[in-house]
Amino acid sequence: MERIISCIALQHDWRWTLAAGLVCFFGVGVAYRALCRARGLTGPRQLRMAVLSAFVCGLAVFSTHFIAMLGFDAGAPIRFGVWLTVSSFFMAFGSIALACLIALSRPGPVMRAIAGAVAIAGVSAMHFLGVSAIEMPGMIAWHPGYIAGGIIAGMTVAALSAGLLHGLSPFRMTVTGIGGALSVIILHFTAMSAMTLTPAPAPALGWTMSPGVMVLVIAAMVLGMAVVAALLVAMAWFSRASATHQIRDAIDAMSDGLAFYDADDKLVLWNRRYGEVNPELASRLQVGMTFRELLQVGLDEGLYSEAHGREEEFVAERMAMRKSLSATMEQRFAGNRWIRVSDRGTRAGGIVTVCTDITELKNHADALSEARDAAEAANRAKSEFLANMSHEIRTPLNGVIGVAQALRSTELSARQTEMLDLIRSSSHTLQVLLSDILDLARVESGRLELNEEAFDLGRAVRESGQLYESQASEKGLQFFVEIAPEVDCWIEGDVVRLKQVLTNLVSNAVKFTDKGFVCLTVAPGPILKGVETLRFSVEDTGIGFDSETRARLFSRFEQADGGITRKFGGSGLGLSISRQLAEMMGGDLDCESEPGGGSAFILTVPLRRAEAPALKAVTETTVETTEARRMKVLLADDHPVNRKVVEMILMQADIELTQVENGSQALQAARASDFDIILMDMQMPVMDGLTATKEIRLHEAALGLPRTPVIMLTANALVEHVTAAEAAGADRHLAKPFDAAELLGLIDTLPRAAAASLAA
Template sequence: MEKINILIVDDRPENIIALEALLFRDDVNIVTTTLPNEALRIAWEMDISIALVDVQMPEMDGFELVEILKSNPRTKDILIIFVTAISTDTKYAVKGLNTGAVDYLYKPLNPYVTSAKVDSFIQFVRGQRELKKKNQELLDHQKELIKAKEEAEQGKRIKENFLANMSHEIRTPINGIIGITQLLEKTILTTEQAEMISLLEISSNSLLGVINDILDLSKIEAGKFKINRGPTDLIKTCRDVVNLLRIRAREKDLDLIIEMDPELPELINADSLRLNQILMNLIANAIKFTTEGSVTLRVEILDRKGNNLQLKFSVIDTGIGIAKDNIDKIFETFEQADESTTIKFGGTGLGLSIVKNLSKLKGGILEVESEEFKGSTFAFTNWYETIQSDQKRVVQKNDGALTAFEGVRILVAEDNAINKFLIIKILKDWNIDVDVADNGQEALDLLKENDYQIVLMDTFMPVMNGLDAIKLIRNGYVPGKELIPIITFSAAAMETDKQVAIAAGANDVVSKPFEQRVLHEKIMHYLDATVTL
């Protein structure tokens, strides 16, 4: 145990000897002096916790000594006990306490009272030291937490930047592959060529699906993932998912069955994209791990509360099943039931992890029942608000043909050669006159020289990126062109990247890879808006 230093200041050596005898103990270190000035030096140099100071001394009395000690930041916390033979009159006690003393001892000293008082102050000092130590530990811990938080935030920023860059670098070439595949489908092909193009499209979409799964998980972990609810055609959504996966089931000679509760509403308020994603992953997973028999999507109403329904989406298969010990493991990222499953069936192990995260974000419950070698049932349950059919939004039927434009000139800023070829080909098929820039600076130069109805701007480009070019346009870099509609192409993963583009001055954002129909609709919208203006 660390010893506590006690200073005794008295001009009479016999008084010091008497106090030393009273206070002697193993856990204290007693320092003495008969000179007040020497006492100041000792208090300055040593860590004195308690000082017993005689009041009446030559050169400097005890009151003056204590005033000097209390005025110095280094010695102000010493606990002062006055030792005096002066009258016990209240005015002297008040003067001493006002000076900074914590107590008085009166001569002749009562050994029991003296020992008890000093002992209580020793315990107080120890308590204060322990408290100070704990406070310092808390401060150190707080500093460590702040440092860890800063490191975590920096790591998060690095991860988001990496995610944005990798998203662009991967999705941009995939956009080119899928786009060119779609263009090739419209050309005259032999049966063999058509089959190869179909396989190329399936492979490209599969690759895009894996990339989107990884990006979705990263967005969920970064807290950037949002659920956007709106009117959703429940029956159509379920049938579309089943129809998309029917080819996979047919390739394995599996029956793909859909069972719908006859009382299901036509419209519910839901995030159709994420509901589609959950069902796609569950059904695709069931088909993958089922070698014979069937896969069934069953949708049923479990409960009703006013205008709300509790719906249960069950995907039932007759596949390989899951051992009880592995059920929890299958929901972990990049994990499958066991190594033999990965070897035999392949896959990333992302699908069920995404389903679990999406279910949680949507406020639903994901359950699984399985028996090894007999099959599994994955069920997603959630509450949905029903929407009356007369609230259904009017959706124009699309027969697949996109109308051509007349007298439209568009500036395209895109540095990727494949995407540039793809966009030019699509726009020219729509009878649009196109000028192309390889970067933001070239786009500004062309905008100075020519008139365009719309600018299509990639966000990531060398020399000057699209966002900087947009800001300059909006700030009047090209006089008279400040309000021209600008649509950006973005392969970024985060929702914040789209918000940044809008904040920079873009009117709209088209995500890569894009659907031709979506781009056509946006061009049509901004041309109509320009005419209205």
């Protein structure tokens, strides 16, 4: 160490040594800054910036070496060999260029440390080549230990600086640059201390330069480094200015208004849109205004409709919301303008305010709200229309069917019987069409719901088939109903909707088949996703249809025999509704057919087995008591035709019938006398059937009277009507037009069931 200190202090002019150190620090720092800039570039631009960095660093190292050599006291004037001197520069430049490429090839401290070591290794070669380029009066001898120590120390400092101190912040860049310069200085002066000069004739080096010329060369090199440094600074400034300009352009191009307030909530900058969103404030905006002052301007202009009469409270609320720095609010301005305001904080304590004009969105929202209200009103009107249409059509249709059924029980001639059958057939067609239209409306509105209950599958299937067995027999068709024993059981589901689908399929099969057979079969279906299924199949030998017809058969209002020459009637809704019902039940409805080869419709639904309910035994005493006296029936209906139809039907049984015209009269009659069963219309003047039924139930409960069966015998046949009837306390809901046999059956069975339940 003493030898190194002695070399620096005694053998070197301190002024040249200081100059060498400053040039080294400056040059290496500039080169490192250029290398850091190269990291942010790609392709040829990165390569050019890396070469520039290596060139500047080479100049710095070269200048450092020869400035220090100019201050070296060799005991006699020295000269510099031109070619060896030039070669030493290219040695430095080449090694540093290689180090730059290594550092840029792959990120990470290891590659940077290797690059630093490679650079110092090249600088070491440059140093000894540069020393050999000096013409000195004597022979040079080297101390191997100091040479090795200098190279190792320089490489170590360079590797640590590049690997550990590297960073893009100004501080880290400065520290790393200082570390790189120190590695060069340590290498130079340690290597110089290893040199021993023995007096001897100076060897001839050929073309040489004097120290004065060398000073000029070094000055040119330092000037070059200064120019490069100035260029880098200018490039950085222009880059920042360009980036700032681009950011400013981007902010001005925003569709939202943006303003930046500093930590004191003073306005610093804003974009053009901010003034457009706040046109009343645009002419008042200036740097240094506080947000509170802007609020006051808006209050003075009367912009905030919600602040009238409560200005101080409004300001306090707005400032408190602004301080939360996460609130987004919608503010209404004069002229029915709406602005959405968002405030966000910055790390320095400033606030960025973003304003969005949402007037159009609010107008659209209001329009959508009005459209929604109109649609809901139209939907309610449609529902009311459907309910009224159902009621108004079912009431006269009930008279037609009821009178026809009553007339059927009288003595008729063959001609009269034929005309009566035509009436019944036409009435049935109207009833089916009405039910299809109402079902379609309920499906479209999403109001059609399934009623899950346990039922006897075999019985439901046989009843569906029996409805059309006589019609098939009249056409000379063979009719089969086949149920596999393993599925002839009780299941859970909606028996009414299942029978609706099956009767529709059987009805179509009978309708479109002139000879052959119609077969309804039920068997286990495939197991789908671990769930058992039921497979219903309705097969016939009818007219069939082609693949084109099959593709549109389940569409609404589509039929296989469409056109003006239609042979078969129908609305074209049955299959569409049946498929939708199948999907609601978790299954599917499909078909197979060919023209003239018959058809097969396959319904697949999940199989959910259920336990058969236990049957209650009816005592003989109860039955005898019920049969021992004449049954008393109360009928409440405001329509005289309906009352006459019921009267004509009940004439077939030994029944004492009491008739009233409204719910109030029905309530009075029920309170005044005991009835075995009550037939109640739902829609009546004075008091409707639902209210009357509720009052009857309250009267029974208050006096502890037995429950009288109530049948809602009404033209209000929608699902909501059935639900309302059950909620009011009705036992059954029989929609008009009803079947006479079904009404007589209920009158016969309901009192018996009520008496049996009371006895139990």
